[in-house]
Amino acid sequence: MSQEKREIVIPSQLLGDTGGNKAGRGTFVENGKIYSEMLGILSKRSNCINVIPLKGRYNAIEGDFVIGIIQEAMASSWLVDINAPYPALLHVNEVPWDVEFGETEKYLNYGDSVMAKILQVDVEKKLQITLKDRNLYKIRGGHITYIEPSKVPRLIGKKGSMISLLKKYTRCRIFVGQNGRIWIDGDEDGVAKVIYAIRKIEKESLAFGLTNRIEELLRKNIKDVQ
Amino acid sequence: MESDIKLIDDNGKRLDGRTPDELRKIKIEAGVLHRAEGSCYLEWGGNKVMVAVYGPREALPRHTQNPLRAIVNARYNMAAFSVDDRKRPGPDRRSREISKVISEALEKVILVDKFPRAAIDVNIEVLNAEAGTRCAGLTAAGVALADAGIPLKDIPVACAAGKVDGHVVLDLGKEEDNFGDADLPIAISPRTNEILLLQMDGHLTVEEFDKALEMAINGCHIASGIQKKAIMDKYQNATEVK
Amino acid sequence: MTITPSIKRDYLSKLAEQGKRADGRTFNEFRKIEIETGLFSKAEGSAQVKIGNTQVVAGIKILIGTPYPDTPESGVMTTAAELIPMASPDFEAGPPREKAIELARVVDRGIRESKIIEVDKLCLEPGEAIWMVFIDIHIIDFDGNLFDASSLAALAALHNAVIPIERSRSDLEKLQEKFPSVKKYLEEHPTDYPLPLKEPPISCTTVKYNNALMIDPALDEEEIAEARLTVATDENGDIRAMQKGLNGSFTVEEIKKVIKASIDNGTKIREELYKSVGK
Numbered sequence A: 001m002s003q004e005k006r007e008i009v010i011p012s013q014l015l016g017d018t019g020g021n022k023a024g025r026g027t028f029v030e031n032g033k034i035y036s037e038m039l040g041i042l043s044k045r046s047n048c049i050n051v052i053p054l055k056g057r058y059n060a061i062e063g064d065f066v067i068g069i070i071q072e073a074m075a076s077s078w079l080v081d082i083n084a085p086y087p088a089l090l091h092v093n094e095v096p097w098d099v100e101f102g103e104t105e106k107y108l109n110y111g112d113s114v115m116a117k118i119l120q121v122d123v124e125k126k127l128q129i130t131l132k133d134r135n136l137y138k139i140r141g142g143h144i145t146y147i148e149p150s151k152v153p154r155l156i157g158k159k160g161s162m163i164s165l166l167k168k169y170t171r172c173r174i175f176v177g178q179n180g181r182i183w184i185d186g187d188e189d190g191v192a193k194v195i196y197a198i199r200k201i202e203k204e205s206l207a208f209g210l211t212n213r214i215e216e217l218l219r220k221n222i223k224d225v226q
Numbered sequence B: 001m002e003s004d005i006k007l008i009d010d011n012g013k014r015l016d017g018r019t020p021d022e023l024r025k026i027k028i029e030a031g032v033l034h035r036a037e038g039s040c041y042l043e044w045g046g047n048k049v050m051v052a053v054y055g056p057r058e059a060l061p062r063h064t065q066n067p068l069r070a071i072v073n074a075r076y077n078m079a080a081f082s083v084d085d086r087k088r089p090g091p092d093r094r095s096r097e098i099s100k101v102i103s104e105a106l107e108k109v110i111l112v113d114k115f116p117r118a119a120i121d122v123n124i125e126v127l128n129a130e131a132g133t134r135c136a137g138l139t140a141a142g143v144a145l146a147d148a149g150i151p152l153k154d155i156p157v158a159c160a161a162g163k164v165d166g167h168v169v170l171d172l173g174k175e176e177d178n179f180g181d182a183d184l185p186i187a188i189s190p191r192t193n194e195i196l197l198l199q200m201d202g203h204l205t206v207e208e209f210d211k212a213l214e215m216a217i218n219g220c221h222i223a224s225g226i227q228k229k230a231i232m233d234k235y236q237n238a239t240e241v242k
Numbered sequence C: 001m002t003i004t005p006s007i008k009r010d011y012l013s014k015l016a017e018q019g020k021r022a023d024g025r026t027f028n029e030f031r032k033i034e035i036e037t038g039l040f041s042k043a044e045g046s047a048q049v050k051i052g053n054t055q056v057v058a059g060i061k062i063l064i065g066t067p068y069p070d071t072p073e074s075g076v077m078t079t080a081a082e083l084i085p086m087a088s089p090d091f092e093a094g095p096p097r098e099k100a101i102e103l104a105r106v107v108d109r110g111i112r113e114s115k116i117i118e119v120d121k122l123c124l125e126p127g128e129a130i131w132m133v134f135i136d137i138h139i140i141d142f143d144g145n146l147f148d149a150s151s152l153a154a155l156a157a158l159h160n161a162v163i164p165i166e167r168s169r170s171d172l173e174k175l176q177e178k179f180p181s182v183k184k185y186l187e188e189h190p191t192d193y194p195l196p197l198k199e200p201p202i203s204c205t206t207v208k209y210n211n212a213l214m215i216d217p218a219l220d221e222e223e224i225a226e227a228r229l230t231v232a233t234d235e236n237g238d239i240r241a242m243q244k245g246l247n248g249s250f251t252v253e254e255i256k257k258v259i260k261a262s263i264d265n266g267t268k269i270r271e272e273l274y275k276s277v278g279k
Helices: A149-156 A158-170 A188-203 A210-219 B093-109 B133-147 B174-179 B206-239 C006-017 C098-113 C146-159 C169-178 C180-188 C219-224 C252-277
Strands: A014-017 A027-030 A033-036 A040-045 A048-053 A065-073 A077-081 A088-091 A113-121 A127-130 A143-146 A173-176 A181-185 B026-030 B038-044 B047-058 B071-078 B118-128 B157-164 B167-170 B182-189 B194-198 C033-037 C045-051 C054-065 C076-083 C123-125 C129-141 C202-209 C212-215 C227-233 C239-245
Touching (some): A014 A048, A149 A173, A149 A188, A181 A188, A188 A210, B093 B182, B118 C129, B133 B157, B157 B206, B167 B206, B182 B206, C033 C146, C123 C169, C146 C252, C169 C180
Parallel strands (some): B071 B118
Antiparallel strands (some): A014 A033, A077 A088, A113 A127, B047 B118, B157 B182, C033 C045, C227 C239
16 A cells, blocks of 8 residues: 655645646646645646645535435425535436426425435536436435545545445445445444444544554454444 | 723833733634534633634525625624623624624635635634634634635734834733723735734824734734644644554 | 434434444443533633533623512522534524523523522622622534533533632722621622532433433434433432423333433532532
8 A cells, every 4th residue: 555645735835836837626826826725635646736625515526426315395306405515406307207296295305315416517506416327216224424525535445445345344235425425224233333434434534554444443343343 | 091000111021021022822723623614712812712614505595695606604702701791692783893804804815706605604702802802713713714624715814913001012912902002903814915804993103003014914924823733733633543 | 404314313213222322322321521610711610511522611700780679688690501603504693592592491490499509698788789690601512412511511610610709809899888798798708719509410311212212312313302301310319400392202101211310320420520620
């Protein structure tokens, strides 16, 4: 496992100049100088300077898979909370069922959870989601927990290494939404272990050797862990 | 109100032993609350403030939404037990005014265009007050905003200068605030020295004002260093495991 | 408003059926309690209490005031609570709504009716001047069980409180010119002294969901609770205050169970309180 030096940068920190570099994500340019616009980790890739946010709300990108919670059922659409600064719209045309006008509540109601995909983000940041895809549906059973969206990549791991570890040891089905919501299904001890591991990953996301420590934790009995 | 207290002696030493250009002790801790997206606890002299940031989140009620950018709602409040004579709970006119000038200062450095129709809510709670609470509050708010992962052009910082017994001094203490001749709280964007907040009351000549402004800006830069260290301490420690 | 997904509700209910809680606690177990006092110099007494991630700050202000006409020789106490927007994305700014009011009144009753503050020792001149004790509670981080956290913070702050003779000296001296009893009072109390208190009752809150009773509900559990019962017990195991909330119900058996758990936990929490205030 490579030991990258994780350099933390803060808003207004000078990162370079536009002379030899390109200003990437999480940066802004002023007078030919590139600054960080947020608290994050510096990432330089072939002269493109990026800052990967350490914290913050979920920033919706088209194509992301997310877990949403129905906020309101309206005549021909639903308002869905996807942990973004705004609720997303789910139109009746974007679900696999034939929904009559005014019958939306029969299919999805307040508090129901769905696996969805971000369909569209417009200029005004108005969001639309869809359920029309092979792996998308209304969620039944299981449990939902939450991790900060900026830590989702750590939870998934390089090429899915961390999430595979969790699935292997607990035999739970786990789905991680890009928006930080996580769905887990399995036996209670397995689910409890996954939740405990997620809390640990959230706390130690920046530390090295985390994958090994999580593996150690997963080998133990849930009672010894709590 | 006249007073017989000598606020500054012939050697330039102030009541609390500070020199004219010396700041009170500042202690800052980032990310101290669990629910809030960003938070900061700050001590400045005898001031103790707690700030929590929520957002960006949908601005409600809907009619307050701006289709082009986020609105910034700073709410400055003093706890009933934070002052000598208990303060009745709830915002008074002073708190509303301070909330407004702080909101406006923060709007300049938050990249509000990234979040149309949203609101960024900043809650500043003064738990113990000892002169300079609005500067302490804004300085803590800067840290809380960074802690919340909100995109910023700069981390705002505030500090006050004033005049006591004819001398221009930095960071008024409580007697100096009560019995001094002038009070000048300011907030700046430390990267560019742009002034984001400025208020003044009392009596200053133009030369005294220039001196006070320069002193306050220097004070801001010192406080800015402490803010940045507090943020780095919190997140740098996260790369090590206990 | 933060929505609780129905899946979470179902999951917690299922756990409850098997006698388990989401964070691994037993039904009668409180989360970790931390108490710190004397944090704010402007207040006559102050405390910060954490129960799990719930954080509450309480401050005591003691000022000279006039007594109520029907109790001319008695000091006065009032309790206020603020659910400030800092503590939760769902708390709104503005005048206190029913939740804050209920919270303040329940905490107030717990303190007032058990006569912890010896108000008859707070008289300066009958009918004219008494000490007023203001208890102000600020919730700063909300993760369930505000009743117990607030009540404990108020008690810790009271145990830390002093009658501010020094701060009030000029007002007291003016009073002593008018009233000889104040002169006598100042001779007996020449400087700041601790607020006279009796033994405190400790409040314990339990919620019920899916026929299971859980003490010290975390936020998740509060969100799905059907009924809630707060019981304040004293050092003799006697009951001093009770409040039932929410629109579900309790059986008589359940109430007895809750009382027993409250007495057991009350004793433990009282020890914690005394340890932190140095009693």
